[in-house]
Amino acid sequence: MALDVVIMAAGKGTRMKSNRPKVLHTLGGRALLQHVVQTATALAADRIVVITGHGAAQVEAAVQAPGLQFVRQEPQLGTGHAVQQAAPALSPEGTTLILNGDVPLIAPETARALVEACGGQRLALLTIALDDPTGYGRILRRGGAPDGDVLGIVEHKDATPEQRGIREIYTGMMAVPTARLKQWLGRLRNDNAQGEYYLTDIVAMAVADGVPVVAAHPRSETEVLGVNSPSQLADLERRYQRQQAERLMEAGVRLADPARFDLRGTLECGMDVEIDVNCVFEGQVVLGDGVRIGANCVIRNARIAAGAVIHPYTHIDGEKLGVEVGEGALVGPFARLRPGAVLGAEVHIGNFVEVKNSTLARGAKANHLAYLGDATVGERVNYGAGSITANYDGANKHRTVIGDDVHVGSNCVLIAPVTIGAGATIGGGSTISKDAPAGQLTVARARQVTVPGWTRPRKKA
Known part of the structure; x- marks a missing residue:
């Protein structure tokens, strides 16, 4: 029929x-x-x-x-x-x-x-x-x-x-x-x-x-219940979110407060997942066993592997490319992962670090105040505070390749396209526009100068 x-x-x-x-x-x-x-x-x-x-x-x-x-x-x-x-x-x-x-x-x-x-x-x-x-x-x-x-x-x-x-x-x-x-x-x-x-x-x-x-x-x-006004829509939203929260908790997910949880897509969780208050999940999100999500995180279109910890106030937005976080990785607080970010196992992304269209291999670390865009980062890399990949020349994007065990000092600019060889060290404050050889120290900064007798300008009376 x-x-x-x-x-x-x-x-x-x-x-x-x-x-x-x-x-x-x-x-x-x-x-x-x-x-x-x-x-x-x-x-x-x-x-x-x-x-x-x-x-x-x-x-x-x-x-x-x-x-x-x-x-x-x-x-x-x-x-x-x-x-x-x-x-x-x-x-x-x-x-x-x-x-x-x-x-x-x-x-x-x-x-x-x-x-x-x-x-x-x-x-x-x-x-x-x-x-x-x-x-x-x-x-x-x-x-x-x-x-x-x-x-x-x-x-x-x-x-x-x-x-x-x-x-x-x-x-x-x-x-x-x-x-x-x-x-x-x-x-x-x-x-x-x-x-x-x-x-x-x-x-x-x-x-x-x-x-x-x-x-x-x-x-x-x-x-x-129908929707005829903003207040009715808000009431139905909370009812709907409570339904989603109940479903997740029945499956074993620990929500710190189901009244402060928002799901605007699909959320698949493994065992022993913990989600703190005021978190928003959008698009398709997968959380592996033992994942912990801190308070006030927004996560969209991402796969987060077992044992990873997302600290509070982290923003992960995979858009169409998605974001992947490896096993045991630590992200945040106040970190931002953008489309195409792929973090390997035990990677550390710290506060005020942004990653876009970049892969970081096992154990790589960018602990604070840094930007990695269009980069391939090897294992155990230490990427210093204030360092950035200059990946855009005003018309096109270019890639930065950083080999295993590289140490990038603080406040460095890596001007793509550029390759940093395995085991290399980039001295703090360097602007690197040419490939740096493996296993050696590369420094590119102006010589420090002190100017005798110089006086600071003053406002005119």
């Missing part, structure tokens, strides 16, 4: 007070709509149709998935009108699952249960009882009994004071026999307080046509 998923994403989101379409605001580093699309993809649907409207071109360019289709609702005349635009794209038979692009945390298991409740024969609604149901459509049941037959849905703005006292609400998600859905969409009217075509009106039509209306329920209210 065919399964089509329709995702409504046409709203403007006026209360967000933003030029960005509401469904493109991010939760856990991904657009709200992208979360819903991924849920639909997990269901192996035959087709996924996204209804766009406000900022349609921007939304369609930003959200991707295999086989994704877009239809536009212009102008926006209500939820029923939105689904009418998608109807021609739907299979003639089977089931249509309707989801909301601003309700990002609906779980695939819940969506699948809703489809199963429909069974291709019934109208299945996803409902839940909320302590504060303000703004949601209320479920009307026969005799007002909690287990009474579903008779219809009344929108909050059209509800009587008595109906607004009902706590069971419609979440905006339903599963419908597709052939019936197309029939009912053609019978919608807009004679209501908003002058809109409500999708919820098909419930009463189903009852009138003798089609059973059933309800399914999510595991928690977090799954069905």
